[in-house]
Amino acid sequence: xxxxxxxxxxxxxxxxxxxxxxxxxxxxxxxxxxxxxxxxxxxxxxxxxxxxxxxxxxxxxxxxxxxxxxxxxxxxxxxxxxxxxxxxxxxxxxxxxxxxxxxxxxxxxxxxxxxxxx
Numbered sequence: 575x576x577x578x579x580x581x582x583x584x585x586x587x588x589x590x591x592x593x594x595x596x597x598x599x600x601x602x603x604x605x606x607x608x609x610x611x612x613x614x615x616x617x618x619x620x621x622x623x624x625x626x627x628x629x630x631x632x633x634x635x636x637x638x639x640x641x642x643x644x645x646x647x648x649x650x651x652x653x654x655x656x657x658x659x660x661x662x663x664x665x666x667x668x669x670x671x672x673x674x675x676x677x678x679x680x681x682x683x684x685x686x687x688x689x690x691x692x
Contacts, residue, residue, distance in 0.1 A: 607676055611684040613644045613691045620677045621647055624668045648689050657681065 608616055621629075621641050629637035640646050641656075650656040659667040660681065666672045684690070 605676060607680050607683055610690065611680055611687050613647065613684065613689070615692075616680055617647060617684050618644075620673070620680060624673050624677070628668075644691050651681070651685055651689075657685070 611617065625637070625641045628635060629639060629641035631640045631642050639650075641650060647656070656667075659665070660673060660678055663672065672678070
């Protein structure tokens with residue numbers, strides 16, 4: 575019985591982990607990067623689309639930490655490896671594959687512009 579329960583729990587965890595995101599292929603028809611990038615109109619939408627499925631405020635979120643607010647995202651770009659992970663071909667975030675190049679460049683520009691919020 576314990577073995578069966580363990581298998582059910584592991585299957586549910588794995589299925590949830592795989593459902594966090596889906597691979598996105600950059601088809602070259604990307605929107606241009608805004609001249610000045612700000613969190614609310616530009617970066618937040620990227621986080622909602624690609625990150626919040628796993629990195630929500632829920633205690634049991636599979637990502638382990640939230641990326642749901644300006645402060646969270648700024649912290650993870652300044653002090654952790656968010657930019658490295660979204661550009662990592664071997665272990666990308668999101669796990670299903672790299673997000674489109676224009677979205678990765680938008681995050682880079684947001685950093686270069688000084689982490690503007692609104």
